[in-house]
Every structure is written in structure tokens, then in C-alpha cells.
Amino acid sequence: MAHQAHAYHMVDPSPWPLTGAVAALLVTSGTAIWFHFNSTILMTLGTMLLLLTMYQWWRDIIREGTFQGHHTPPVQKGLRYGMILFITSEVFFFLGFFWAFYHSSLAPTPDLGGCWPPAGITTLDPFEVPLLNTAVLLASGVTVTWAHHSIMEGDRKPAIQSLALTILLGFYFTFLQGLEYFEAPFTIADGVYGSTFFVATGFHGLHVIIGSTFLAVCLLRQIQYHFTSEHHFGFEAAAWYWHFVDVVWLFLYISIYWWGS
């Protein structure tokens, strides 16, 4: 009966990295096929495979950590580094879109009328729905912190309630943004204003959806007693991600909605 003489996790062979790579190939090439040959089969197949991979891979991680005890303190430290590095890479991702926005808005070209917002663009009032959205996300930051403290205190019911409230606030934000997108007087095709606005806020919205999903998984796990008051890294990772999403929104709000109006 062999035991490891170290605290690290030597992961068992797994097919999910391969299926993930194949999914990435199918999604990207499938999207190109869709653009040029009007066929969505490859892209759809790739997306299905991607979703399956994510579900099964992360399910395996939960099994290894929560049920099999492989997530010792050094292993958890590695997971923390990983999540921080991932979020850092996402920060750089958004930095690019902010660069694009400032490039075009600080020195508006003659084609725009030499002004920002460009001639002919009616911007959204930053003190209407966008301000409400800001309040919603800030409140969700409070509720997720409340959830964290509840988990650490071992308060099961408040943890479930505050986590559920956080997710509801996330849905409310997404719903409000959806309405704004529908009602907006300009589209993504409306010059560089439309492009910068919808690409930046669009990717942000996608991250809100991803973050809400991550939190929802945590809610299910909390209900099923996965988290202890000492060990709940999945939740912490979700909370970090959620705070990151909130901070990106604050920058978006100040730059694009307020200064840019």
C-alpha cells in the first residue's frame, strides 16, 4: 500500500484536458466556418464539448478536494496563486479595451466631428440605469462579503441567503443591462463609439454571467455541505472573481458612461 511522502496532489490521468483542447479547436474553427460558409455545426459541437469538459473537469476537482482530501494547505496555496494569476490576465484583457476607448476618445478624429461623444451620438444618461447598475453591483459586493463571513462563522442559513441574494443582484444587473442594450439609441455599428461601448460593456456583461454562474455553483455546494468554516476556497475564488467584475464595472462606468458622455 503505497502512500505519498509529500503534501502535493499528483493528479490521476484525465481526458478532460484533451477534450478541452479539441473543444477549443472546434469552437474557433467552427466560428470561422460559420462566418464564411454559413454552417454552425462545428461551432455548436465545439461549444457542447466545451461545456461538457468544464462540467466534468470541475466536478472532478470538487471530488478530489472536497471528498478525497487532496487539497492540503500547499495545494490550496497553489490554487490561490492560480486564481490570482488568472484574474490578473483578465485585468490585462480589459486593459486592452480601455486602451482602445481612450485612444479614440482623447483625440477624436475629424470623421467624428473632432469631438467626443461623436457627432450624432446620443449617449445614455449616466445617472439613470447605469447608476442603478453601479448600486446593484456594489450591493452585491456587500452581500458576497456577508456570505463569506457567514461561512467562516459556520452560519449556514445566512450564508445561503446572502449568497442567493448576491446571485439575484447579479441577475438583476444582467437584466437591466439587457434592457439598456435593447433600448439604446446607438448600435455596435455606430462608428468607434458603438464599437468601444458594446465590446467593453459586452465582455463585462459576459463576465458578470460567468461570475454569477460560479457563485451559483458555490450556492449549490454550500447547500450540500461542501464548505467548512476553515476550508472553502471555491467560494473564495468565486468571491474574488465577483469583486474583480465589480471593479471593472466601476472603471467602465467612470470612463465610458460618465466621462465619455
Added chain:
Amino acid sequence: MKGVLMYLKVFSFPPACILNKMSIDRVVSTDVKMAEDIQAKLEKYRTAPFDARFPNQNQTRNCWSNYLDYHRCQKALDAKGVDTAPCDWYKRVYKSLCPISWIQKWDDQREEGTFPGKI
């Protein structure tokens, strides 16, 4: 007359050369003297002089600014029913600086009513 002086104060104008000649403080200047000064300037014109507002290699803003200023000057002086000769300075500058295709594009846009600049 006073209107033209007021206009000169308000609109962006090549700072050094014309203002020195124009001497806004000297209300004694008559229309004739000013017209002569402008004529002198225009006759001596070779190309757009250095404009400290646009010191760098990219002169797009210089072209755009003078194109706008010419048409704003035209519009303002026409509205007052005054001789639009002072506006010709801006015309000379933008004609010197701007690519012909830009001028044509902007002229067409003004015809159509789709010109994005504020005139």
C-alpha cells in the same frame, strides 16, 4: 467694423502674424487699413506658417481647425452682411495643408448635410 474686431477676438486666429498687424487695441484702425493689411498678408502668402497650436508632425488637427474656421468665418460674416475677405486667410491655410481628397469629401458632406463638424 466693430463686429469684425469682435470676431477677431472670438475666433481662433493665427496668433502672431495677423494679430500684430491687426492691433485690436488700436480702435483707430479703419476698415480700409485692415483690408489693406489682410491683402498684404495674402499677397505675401507662400504656404501655411508655423502654428504653435500644432507643433507636432501630425497636422490633421491644423487642417481640420482651419477648414472649420474658414467656414465658420464665412457663416458669421455673411450673417452680419460684412465683407468676408478676412476669412481668406483660413482658406489659404487649409488649402495648403489639407489633402485634396479630404477637402472634396468634406465639401460633399456639407452639401449633403452630413458634415460632422460644427459650423
